Amino acid sequence: MTDAFQQLPEELKLATSAHVKYIQSLNTRQDEYDYWLTEHLRLNGVYWGLTALHLLGVPEGLPRSETIDFVLSCQHEDGGFGAAPSHDAHMLSTVSAVQILAMIDAFDELETRGKGKAQVGKYIANLQNRQTGTFAGDEWGEEDTRFLYGAFNALSLLGLMHLIDVDKAVDYVAACANFDGGYGVCPGAESHSGQIFTCVASLTIAKRQDLIDKGRLGKWLSERQLPNGGLNGRPEKKEDVCYSWWVLSSLEMIGKTHWIDRDKLINFILQCQDTEKGGISDRPGDMVDVWHTLFGITGLSLMGYPGLELVDEVYCLPKLTITRIFGT
Amino acid sequence: MVLKQGGSQHGIARTSRVRTEAQKQQDLERIQKYRDLESHLRKLVSASDYSCDTFDLTTKLLKLNPEYYTAWNVRRRTLISGLFSRRSDGSSCWRGCSSSSRCDTTTTCSAASLSSSLTRILPSRAYQTTGRSGTTADQDVSDAATPNDTTTPTPEDEESQKKDSEIIKSELFFTIPLLLESPKCYWIWSYRLWILGQSVLLLPVPIAKKIWQEELGLASKMLAKDCRNFHAWGYRRHVVSRLESKELGGESLVESEFAYTDRMIRGDLSNFSAWHSRSKLIPRLLNERVAGEKERKGFLDAELNQIREALNVGPEDQSLWYYHQFLIDNLVSPVGRPTIVPTLTVEERVMYLTNEITEIKDLLEDYKDVKLIYEALLEYTLGLCQLIERKPEEDERQDLISWVKKLKELDPMRMGRWIDLERDSGLTELLPGWSGQPKHY
Numbered sequence: 137m138t139d140a141f142q143q144l145p146e147e148l149k150l151a152t153s154a155h156v157k158y159i160q161s162l163n164t165r166q167d168e169y170d171y172w173l174t175e176h177l178r179l180n181g182v183y184w185g186l187t188a189l190h191l192l193g194v195p196e197g198l199p200r201s202e203t204i205d206f207v208l209s210c211q212h213e214d215g216g217f218g219a220a221p222s223h224d225a226h227m228l229s230t231v232s233a234v235q236i237l238a239m240i241d242a243f244d245e246l247e248t249r250g251k252g253k254a255q256v257g258k259y260i261a262n263l264q265n266r267q268t269g270t271f272a273g274d275e276w277g278e279e280d281t282r283f284l285y286g287a288f289n290a291l292s293l294l295g296l297m298h299l300i301d302v303d304k305a306v307d308y309v310a311a312c313a314n315f316d317g318g319y320g321v322c323p324g325a326e327s328h329s330g331q332i333f334t335c336v337a338s339l340t341i342a343k344r345q346d347l348i349d350k351g352r353l354g355k356w357l358s359e360r361q362l363p364n365g366g367l368n369g370r371p372e373k374k375e376d377v378c379y380s381w382w383v384l385s386s387l388e389m390i391g392k393t394h395w396i397d398r399d400k401l402i403n404f405i406l407q408c409q410d411t412e413k414g415g416i417s418d419r420p421g422d423m424v425d426v427w428h429t430l431f432g433i434t435g436l437s438l439m440g441y442p443g444l445e446l447v448d449e450v451y452c453l454p455k456l457t458i459t460r461i462f463g464t
Numbered sequence: 465m466v467l468k469q470g471g472s473q474h475g476i477a478r479t480s481r482v483r484t485e486a487q488k489q490q491d492l493e494r495i496q497k498y499r500d501l502e503s504h505l506r507k508l509v510s511a512s513d514y515s516c517d518t519f520d521l522t523t524k525l526l527k528l529n530p531e532y533y534t535a536w537n538v539r540r541r542t543l544i545s546g547l548f549s550r551r552s553d554g555s556s557c558w559r560g561c562s563s564s565s566r567c568d569t570t571t572t573c574s575a576a577s578l579s580s581s582l583t584r585i586l587p588s589r590a591y592q593t594t595g596r597s598g599t600t601a602d603q604d605v606s607d608a609a610t611p612n613d614t615t616t617p618t619p620e621d622e623e624s625q626k627k628d629s630e631i632i633k634s635e636l637f638f639t640i641p642l643l644l645e646s647p648k649c650y651w652i653w654s655y656r657l658w659i660l661g662q663s664v665l666l667l668p669v670p671i672a673k674k675i676w677q678e679e680l681g682l683a684s685k686m687l688a689k690d691c692r693n694f695h696a697w698g699y700r701r702h703v704v705s706r707l708e709s710k711e712l713g714g715e716s717l718v719e720s721e722f723a724y725t726d727r728m729i730r731g732d733l734s735n736f737s738a739w740h741s742r743s744k745l746i747p748r749l750l751n752e753r754v755a756g757e758k759e760r761k762g763f764l765d766a767e768l769n770q771i772r773e774a775l776n777v778g779p780e781d782q783s784l785w786y787y788h789q790f791l792i793d794n795l796v797s798p799v800g801r802p803t804i805v806p807t808l809t810v811e812e813r814v815m816y817l818t819n820e821i822t823e824i825k826d827l828l829e830d831y832k833d834v835k836l837i838y839e840a841l842l843e844y845t846l847g848l849c850q851l852i853e854r855k856p857e858e859d860e861r862q863d864l865i866s867w868v869k870k871l872k873e874l875d876p877m878r879m880g881r882w883i884d885l886e887r888d889s890g891l892t893e894l895l896p897g898w899s900g901q902p903k904h905y
Contacts, residue, residue, distance in 0.1 A: 172499060172502075222506050326736070397876070423477070
């Protein structure tokens with residue numbers, strides 16, 4: 137594989153330094169309107185950018201202490217985190233906060249300068265629907281298997297899974313399964329690669345992969361690959377780099393990554409790079425953003441692309457972080 | 465890492481990132497305007513001011529940025545803490561609010577000309593019944609109001625219901641142009657559902673029900689614009705389940721929803737969302753029809769005929785094959801398990817399956833290079849063997865081997881899968897060339 141990559145033309149190699157610069161420049165774009173329109177994703181954005189930098193081998197690419205300060209500045213009294221200071225607490229930003237602190241080994245700062253792990257755990261646990269087992273995103277009640285996965289991800293990193301009814305949540309995920317082997321937002325909803333990731337990863341964290349119809353699911357997931365090598369999210373839809381993560385990580389979790397053509401997918405992701413200014417887009421020639429940049433890189437990392445740190449397919453964090461926390 | 469696409473770029477062509485001076489200036493002006501609104505809102509919120517001014521500010525901000533979830537939350541708080549009559553001190557602050565959706569709908573929405581059909585809707589105690597501790601807001605409202613009781617309403621009650629109904633209608637109007645602009649924005653959909661939920665809490669059942677019923681019109685409009693929008697499909701299912709709930713009268717909509725999937729499929733055979741929905745509705749549909757064995761068999765035959773006809777013209781379409789697989793699952797699943805026709809004997813199942821395999825083989829006469837046909841033949845033949853608990857016979861085995869070979873040839877991207885399939889189905893020993901090892905880097 138390494139040989140094959142050395143033979144690639146320049147535009148089909150990973151433009152590592154351009155991507156690093158692109159990510160580092162994101163917070164300097166305050167003269168752009170979009171910077172302000174996307175403030176509701178700031179903490180998520182830090183997570184996306186920082187994870188990409190870690191995988192690119194530049195873990196110190198964002199200043200550690202400023203990162204911690206920013207994360208803690210988003211925390212509310214109830215333990216939850218908003219996307220930025222003055223934004224309401226939400227599961228999505230809370231999970232990003234926990235992931236960032238995990239990545240830079242800063243849970244102790246959460247204890248000393250933040251509201252503490254226990255309070256974060258309480259915030260998340262309170263979002264569980266105790267009747268059905270699923271989770272809401274915030275106090276206003278929207279429910280989605282994304283939030284259930286977020287809760288499992290963050291609480292397991294914090295060592296606080298005992299705060300929730302795991303069995304009930306697992307039953308709920310099982311009820312989201314469809315005849316095609318996939319999973320949706322809630323019971324009855326259509327299978328979608330993103331939701332499949334959240335459900336399969338949740339079952340993996342709960343050590344309940346026995347509930348997954350791996351043959352059927354693997355078939356569905358492998359059919360997401362289109363002739364140009366890219367993956368789509370549902371049948372008869374267009375390819376998009378982000379599914380290089382949602383589909384591939386799910387295949388990896390069920391041990392079927394070899395059911396798609398890795399070389400073709402690698403080529404597709406590399407074609408979506410802006411090799412000059414950095415960043416990765418949804419499809420070749422489109423505008424880049426940090427979200428697709430991360431999921432292009434995690435896809436490459438899962439496929440063992442040379443020079444990248446390994447990503448954990450369940451947590452979407454560097455393997456090194458997961459090993460440090462869980463000790464395996 | 466959250467699955468969330470707001471703020472990311474989809475399908476926008478990469479252009480030079482260099483802006484002209486004029487563009488920079490224009491950006492700075494827009495930023496200033498946006499940030500002024502934002503900081504004003506923050507000031508009011510930090511002073512716990514949930515007045516009309518605050519409400520109006522959220523209107524302005526959300527039109528600029530419907531992804532600003534905190535602004536949606538502030539908007540909810542202004543409604544709960546004063547604008548909805550049941551919680552107010554009696555002063556009719558709402559009428560003083562300048563910018564509510566009333567103006568929006570007559571101006572912004574007129575172009576879409578949908579507004580007339582989309583007046584009211586509402587989900588009920590959707591969040592309240594979840595029993596979570598976080599829904600204090602809903603709880604407060606429900607404590608304060610008993611809209612569904614049977615006592616005769618006073619003129620004050622009627623007045624406040626009228627006002628609440630007006631707010632709810634207006635809020636529903638407000639989100640329509642935003643949804644048309646951002647049909648995949650989670651926050652708009654969830655706000656809309658929350659508003660619908662308020663209708664059940666605040667209004668008499670018949671009025672609330674009417675609002676919810678009209679919401680099906682919105683779901684249809686959104687699906688007419690994008691027949692695969694999974695937000696709109698999910699929303700539709702949610703609305704249907706609330707309409708079917710006891711609270712809102714509890715009448716089943718399974719027949720009309722099934723008919724809706726018919727229409728959607730007729731419009732586009734590749735609409736897997738509609739096929740999926742169909743697969744979910746069928747068990748209930750047949751139960752509610754109290755269908756006997758004959759009717760169920762007739763139903764299965766009609767479904768098989770329909771999908772086969774579709775496959776005759778579009779054998780490359782994955783959606784069709786997935787639905788076909790769903791029907792076949794009903795035949796190969798264990799006897800006695802609830803299926804389309806649970807009373808089928810093993811012999812009858814074998815007959816059905818054999819017939820399907822024959823029909824699919826016929827497809828090969830017109831389509832020699834469509835891999836999905838070979839895949840189906842393989843799966844169904846193996847399913848047949850499993851059903852009668854025997855190994856493939858020699859002629860079947862030869863077929864299976866030739867189909868795997870064809871799959872490898874037509875679909876080398878999934879070579880690892882075909883190799884696994886070959887190994888797991890015991891087809892490898894006649895093909896010594898394969899190591900059976902997946903390709904690893």
